[in-house]
Amino acid sequence: MATDRDSVLEAAVGVLSRRPTAHLDEIARAAGISRATLHRIFPGREALIREVGALGLRRFAAALDTADLESGDPQAALRRLVDAVVPDAALCAFLAGENQLFDDPGINELWEIQDARVRALFLRGQQQGVFRVELSAGWLSEAFFDLVAGVGWAVQDGRLAPRDSAYSLAELFLGGALRSPEQS
């Protein structure tokens, strides 16, 4: 059952995103299974980490699909993306923290594809005059992901209410911290 594997992976994220060096004992306990069973499902720690990363990328890709970034107003598209990705913010936080994953060619390629999709949205928005052109699409994409990861951490640590997370993320990223739009 893929559901079984995924539920274990989700439990693993809860531990690993906070402590990347957590022992397998701890992860197994968090998943409610024994270390032996954990080993039966995933051949080893490396495989487990890779699978968690792959799950995170699958979820992120699914969120991009759901948001349908190519259609309609770029701003509305980005708000759809926020809503779609916030539930999996913890996965994204794990991805952001685990740079090591990007040594894997498969993971890296998959990531590049998703990142390109987000960049394309920003590029389209810039061409339509919706997003600012002084900031590169690459930086906008990067910063967006940083904030998604930040939301994931903040929610997990109880510093941000899950209910507020989508609003806080979208408003800050789109509108910034300033009340009145002044640009130096």
Add this chain to the structure above:
Amino acid sequence: MATDRDSVLEAAVGVLSRRPTAHLDEIARAAGISRATLHRIFPGREALIREVGALGLRRFAAALDTADLESGDPQAALRRLVDAVVPDAALCAFLAGENQLFDDPGINELWEIQDARVRALFLRGQQQGVFRVELSAGWLSEAFFDLVAGVGWAVQDGRLAPRDSAYSLAELFLGGALRSPEQS
């Protein structure tokens, strides 16, 4: 000499912020010293990590001092903070990724102090009508630090030019991604 220790710590950051599980061999080589000398300076891995964290917090505190957040226009103060903190963005990136450090009471307390200073700036800015009040000061502080860390990673990986980093950070955080100020 504290300078010696700090130069080793800076080299350590360069390695650890990318691969938190890097071997001491690697860190020593990156610092241009032998593993033996590394052990002579820092009693062990744990101590080294803690010292790196402490250095990051010292630098961040120093940046807060330099920025003089209590004076003048809050927006100008935040721009001063950006300029002051960007050179040490890599340290901040390390801090953000190493949640484990916050188990140490000393580190945690020091962090709380600095975070409170940033929150106070946002609170002051909100009271003066400069910053948006729909976003909590806590979230603004958190998001700001997330972006600083993101800048650190992006610069280190060559995805963002150091020359652009301060501008990109300040503009996105203050003004957001939208060109025309629309709020839904």
Add this chain to the structure above:
DNA sequence: AAAGAATGAGACATCCATGTCTCATGTGAG
């Protein structure tokens, strides 16, 4: 130049997470 300290290189010993195994228990299907 000579003495002292600091460093680098390498050889160990140790510890601990990991990986693998066995066995007892529990569970579900027939």
Add this chain to the structure above:
DNA sequence: CTCACATGAGACATGGATGTCTCATTCTTT
């Protein structure tokens, strides 16, 4: 009820990073 199978618990071996040691070399200081 019985058998097949999955799981949990624990023991055990292993590997690799860490910590400690020694010794030769280099640099500094006088």
